[in-house]
Amino acid sequence: MAADELSTVDALAQLSFLVHNTLERRAAEQELSMIQTRLLGVLRDREPTMNELAALLELDKSSITGLVDRAQRRGLVERHPSPTDRRAVLVRLTATGRELVTVAAARFAGDVTALLAGLSATDRAALTRVLSRVLVSHAAEQGIDLFPTA
Amino acid sequence: MAADELSTVDALAQLSFLVHNTLERRAAEQELSMIQTRLLGVLRDREPTMNELAALLELDKSSITGLVDRAQRRGLVERHPSPTDRRAVLVRLTATGRELVTVAAARFAGDVTALLAGLSATDRAALTRVLSRVLVSHAAEQGIDLFPTA
DNA sequence: TATTGTTATACTCTATAACTATA
DNA sequence: TATAGTTATAGAGTATAACAATA
Secondary structure, three states: OHHHHHHHHHHHHHHHHHHHHHHHHHHHHOOOOHHHHHHHHHHOOOOOEHHHHHHHHOOOHHHHHHHHHHHHHOOOEEEEEOOOOOOOEEEEEOHHHHHHHHHHHHHHHHHHHHHOOOOOHHHHHHHHHHHHHHHHHHHHHOOOOOOOOO | OHHHHHHHHHHHHHHHHHHHHHHHHHHHHOOOOHHHHHHHHHHOOOOOEHHHHHHHHOOOHHHHHHHHHHHHHOOOEEEEEOOOOOOOEEEEEOHHHHHHHHHHHHHHHHHHHHHOOOOOHHHHHHHHHHHHHHHHHHHHHOOOOOOOOO
């Protein structure tokens, strides 16, 4: 029992690092660090202020200044004045930035799909079901509903 | 089918980041960065040279110098001359370093165990079986046998 | 007064290139 | 000559504290 439990923990940990390294590698192909990739990732469906970006990425606002500086210097994002608050700055993905993160994300998704390619349909379904259960109950413990009905 | 496949990929990716962040948080409790944690981790059952450390952590040897410098300054590792090669330096965990990495690893294992606590014995067994299958076949593709019989 | 963002500063982490000592 | 390790240097990434502009 204890041995079984340990090996589940171990398998999950190993697979997590494998998946993480896979993304890191695909991001590096686009000369993106993990944090730059996360920056572009959150900008795919948002146009946040520097402050909101700090909250989304869980970094200090002074760190966001440098992060956005470097991405902007590469032409991946743009700063725009907020129309409603003259103190605030809105950050937006450029076409180049969107292209880079889209390519990295697609290749990463392909890698994970390939990783699961050897599984039978039954095993894959079982994996999805169990992982979803873990994620939903973890989210619930954090007070988050992953599938809001409203 | 495509929707199912995507959601398996998504679930695996989400869970990977969750597990990774969990380790990062536990390491940070001991004031350890991820790379310092990996350094102490590989030293738990090895006493490698600087060069071997560079290979194990996939970093340049000049990066290892700084990494070990900082860990040594905190009293987490020690440098010792190699008895067989006067150019080489062996790196060894101190008791303090071992304590720190042991605590972080134990808490992390507890976190992952807790994450899986809501699963039935059946589900947990299914998860272990499927994840192991993925890991073994991935390792095989890399030419690695996870369970050498010799 | 409070908030938004930047700047100044300091530290970790990483790589490249040049170097020293030893093999 | 080749290898092991360090140093010098440069740049990304991060936080804290102080600041200017705006609310």
